[in-house]
Amino acid sequence: MRFKRRISLGFVVLLALGLVTPALTASGDSIPVAEPFVGKTLVDGLKAPWSLIWGPDGQLWLTERQGKTVVSVNPKNGQKTTLLEIPEVNVGPQHEGLLGLALAPDFATSGLVYLNYTYLDGQIEKHKIARYKYDPASKKLVEPKDVLTGIPAGVDHQGGRLVFGPDGALYLSKGELGHNQGGNRCKRNDAQRLPTAKEVAAKDYSAYVGKVLRLTPEGEIPADNPVINGVKSHVFTVGHRNPQGLLFVGETLFEVEHGPSTDDELNVLVSGGNYGWPYIAGYRDDQAYAFINWSAVKDCAKVDPGAYLPVNQPKVLETSRKAKDFKEPIRTFYTMPTNYNFQDSKFGALAYLGWATIAPSSLDYYPPDGPIKAWRNSIIISSLKNGALYRVPLSGDQKQAQGDLIKYFPTANRYRQVLISQDGRAIYVITDNAGNGLDEAGLPNQTMKNPGSLLVFEYKGQ
């Protein structure tokens, strides 16, 4: 462990007496992690960083969800440059704001950069994909153009990851807005509802929730998109809950999404596939989850939601859903038996922190020739709830998960995205500014140690 002691004994006494709030780390401060890694804060003071990519200039580019900005960061010294601010972005405490960021595959000639964010269309919140052109002389993103507008938005489960595929198509993960749970429990969950031909013709995208979308760089429906239930639309895959991670490894599209109280998922997405939600969580095994349609409950708004109270609605068994295009995840985090203790008193009022989920927010891939031998050919997943990275080794054909999850770099933070350097020696992580999570000891924590930061973990081995 390497940890610079920067706080005085007197400060510790005041801290113990509860007279000061804990000091937060600043840029350059080290983060204690196990050898052969060292960790430090590269940048702090960010406003809810959400997406992190390698820019065309060897710099790290990131979006600030609440800051409404795209920022470039020098990976050597943490120097920040603001490339763009979008006043139109509609920001919320979670889930809403400026989200994903992707460079066009032909960026070298086109200079095009794609973004997605929530905005207000009159009084109605919507979600759009827009693109900008990078002007290297001014280091600004200019010439905005809407690519796809009018995608549904809401206060929960927005999804928002944006990637280009090797096929030149643009993919957006879109959540189901958290309908059928919590404060949105009386709203119908449309993750299985398919767009009709009439809706598509009218650019009515209300059925695009709980889907992964695939579009041309101009926002059109690609000719080779799947025909699902007789209709071709922007919909590529169906039945997602809150998909926040999308990543191509070669031709394979990996996705991670948040499960309910169990069954966070790592999926391989295939055109036209149905990933089950909200009828199936994880595997089709009737373990610990059954769908109840709250929107059909009489006087739904007056019914105490409770977490697991039976209501006057049938539970839909997973095994009763026979869709032949159902795709199982390649790994869950985790599938638990129905009798699992969902109310462990150790977690107090935040019982969900004790559930067997990790809240996966992004994923990256560690290549077969990287210097960290143990990490080769693995998927690396960032966890919001557990403030850690998890490694999933892949099979040789890169289509199957092998072995169990291996945890790295636990800190009292929420990890929003992971990004690995091209030389495989640096692992970058952006963190949420606030929220609920677990600390290093696995106990509930609401004070982020490195809020709104860009952290770097460097490999010091041979």
Ligand SMILES: [Ca+2]
């Ligand atoms: Ca699923």
Ligand SMILES: [Ca+2]
């Ligand atoms: Ca299941």
